[in-house]
Amino acid sequence: MNFVPFEMGPIRPVDEADSLLIRTTRGCPWNRCTFCTLYEDMQFSIRSVTEIKKDILAAKEYFNGHPFETCFLQDGDSFVMGTKALIEILETLRKAFPSLKRISSYGRAQTMVKKTPSAMKEIFDAGLNKLYCGMESGSAQVLEKVKKGITPESIIKSARMAREAGMDATQFIILGLGGKQLSNTHAIETAKVLNEINPDHIRVLTIGVKPGSGLDRQMAKGEFILPSEAQIISEQRLLLEHLEGITSHYANHHSIDLLLEVRGRLPGDKDRLLTILDRFLSLSDTDQINFVLGRRLGYYRYLSDMENGLQYQFVEKQVQKIRQTDPDSFEQIFHNLRCQVV
Numbered sequence: 001m002n003f004v005p006f007e008m009g010p011i012r013p014v015d016e017a018d019s020l021l022i023r024t025t026r027g028c029p030w031n032r033c034t035f036c037t038l039y040e041d042m043q044f045s046i047r048s049v050t051e052i053k054k055d056i057l058a059a060k061e062y063f064n065g066h067p068f069e070t071c072f073l074q075d076g077d078s079f080v081m082g083t084k085a086l087i088e089i090l091e092t093l094r095k096a097f098p099s100l101k102r103i104s105s106y107g108r109a110q111t112m113v114k115k116t117p118s119a120m121k122e123i124f125d126a127g128l129n130k131l132y133c134g135m136e137s138g139s140a141q142v143l144e145k146v147k148k149g150i151t152p153e154s155i156i157k158s159a160r161m162a163r164e165a166g167m168d169a170t171q172f173i174i175l176g177l178g179g180k181q182l183s184n185t186h187a188i189e190t191a192k193v194l195n196e197i198n199p200d201h202i203r204v205l206t207i208g209v210k211p212g213s214g215l216d217r218q219m220a221k222g223e224f225i226l227p228s229e230a231q232i233i234s235e236q237r238l239l240l241e242h243l244e245g246i247t248s249h250y251a252n253h254h255s256i257d258l259l260l261e262v263r264g265r266l267p268g269d270k271d272r273l274l275t276i277l278d279r280f281l282s283l284s285d286t287d288q289i290n291f292v293l294g295r296r297l298g299y300y301r302y303l304s305d306m307e308n309g310l311q312y313q314f315v316e317k318q319v320q321k322i323r324q325t326d327p328d329s330f331e332q333i334f335h336n337l338r339c340q341v342v
């Protein structure tokens, strides 16, 4: 194993696969969301400017002139750093890696609203031009239930501040987060908030309840009922249907998402995306099960892959095996397979 002479955190967004990773904080300053176990065993701390600057110089030496164009600041929320400290880090980074075009970070709404608009602008001017924000839902009820620690108001305010400063923002939504009980509210209220902020990118992720998480315990007590795969697609349909007057790029982009072909620019692609969701929803129960199992096992990537008769028959054999042993276990199996890809 290669020894990397600077500290790295455990997580980065999917879109930052080729980025330089520099750690500004360890863990998450909130760490209470019931669905999240990312940093559960990690004590949160803000790294000192001296330590981070040392890492930047070590990375410069280690990568020996590699022309990185993107850098992601780990871990959970760089905005907890003082503005001056963050700017000093950004300036050091850009000096050490002059080819950088994009520097990004996770940003929690509740932390960002503590910055002034002029501080946000100074941070943008120093180089932080891309944000990843896990709003997860726009419903106050859902956000409270999952202990997200943010409100629809703080999401809207922080997103507007970031936009006014010039930052490009991605908002993450978790499909299924309201459970069966709050599915409609989750979809409609989330669409309302997204319509208010018009983020540059909307990325949906399908829920996978992690064993041992707070949500897992809520599920065991019957306080959270996991929606089926088809119900999650119906929820997504409702969300998409209610997105109005925005120009965001909308995408299912993680392998945990069932319909990866649902991606496009709003509003022009909206009808096309709805048609894909409807296509899945109009399949017979047998074909829905065949598709979901084939997709979750990696035999299909897109809905159209079902048209390959040989592949369909192969998946159907697996379906039949499950039908013969435990015909009521499909949703549980699908969920277990989803959890394996998180």
Ligand code: SF4
Pocket: 028, 029, 030, 031, 032, 033, 036, 037, 038, 039, 076, 108, 134, 148
């Ligand atoms: S979802 Fe984000 S804010 Fe919530 S505990 Fe996990 S890292 Fe922290």
